[in-house]
Amino acid sequence: MSTSGPAVQQQTATYVFAVCGHIDQGALATLPGLGENSPVRLLPFGTLTAIVQHVEAAHFSEDAWRERLSDQRELERCARAHHDVVSAAATRGPTVPLPLATLYRSDERAGQVLQQDADRFHNALRRIEGRVEWGVKVYTPTTPPRPAPPAPATSGRDCPSSGDGRAYLNRKRGIQKRREQHHDEALRTAETVDTALGTVAAASRRLRTHAQELLEPGRTQVLNAAYLVDEDRTDDVARTVQELRRSTGAEIEMSGPWVPYSFVGEV
Template structure:
């Protein structure tokens, strides 16, 4: 995510959603973008086109943006609006999405800064042309908790035997070993899924997995990955995921196709 302009005093700023080679302006006509008060439009630089919108600068100062980051609903609204514009542009051809809150002090500064980065944009556009991104997440089922029976409490003057103490430690060790074995098996499953899908992809990225409390009861997330795949291989990817579900028995989520957010920034 880009850092909003510090100390921005001008009334408006130029917000940049994406960069592409060609764009039919009509696909942007009905989009509210970030503000809804000004049109989403194009801004040419060299042989490339940026998708931009004029926004109120006061809404994107560092202080204002920090307030948005603390408001989950507002942040989600901005992200959805940004994605909607990027997706519309992508219907016309390969499109490089820019980070949320990429702003410049007016069109001329935006044009100059983007033109300075033109070589990277051309490289990224060549990389993603004709390709889409698929997201895949793999979850390991959560095993039922198996409490270790406590060591029997001594009665009267009797003391627990050494054998009882060893048995308690053995049970505790067995529970720990089974937990480790399940975790190792889950990681092997993640590698199996990743290896199979990488064989279909032009590029792949393993992303940070989500903490278990954020997975809505689906279990431990052991793989969160993105795959850059030729658009005409959609059926192959779907078949591969179905086959992997049968093979591994794991809960595998597949999402997409998306604009290649995870790969557009790579050169």
């Protein structure tokens, strides 16, 4: 949670969802925000505008927020409400989302702190104007396909021999080699997809792949990436992904368009 200054006992605080240029208050009129019985509204600072809401300060204290983090349903509710406000603003123009639970003691303090980052906000708004984010995830089988079983021995001997030992070692080496080849092929697939989509995107960002225990059994995520794409190139992205599915044989998931969360920088 982002705060400003030492914790103090007070009734309300200013929650900041996002920063944008000019926006009509009407775009936010029907949004409940975090449901704190206070309207989502605009807070001008310099030549920019913050989208804010008064919230009960006690609901966002360190202890209260820690409790929310431990409640998955409540955390998802807050995240969805935050995203809904950001998305509504983004339909009216470039919008820089702020992290969940960005909080200040007052409107005045929020404006002062945000103004200190005005140059960074302007840079981010220029970078994302007219562009959206597409997410792409690539999966490959966790293990390589099994080779055909070896032909049965025809020597007629029932007792193990040194040849049997060598055959066993060769099989073990073969399994290891296939695993290494499978791993290398998966990495090449990820690079192929990332390079191809990079030719369509204005910018790209590789994200951390999901841990194996979070995935369905039998598949491994080899690429988790975000691409900043001009709004009029959506068809190019879809066409490129479809071609990559055919050429690589990999499972490729495409999602979006999203507000460019991955390309606004740390603000």
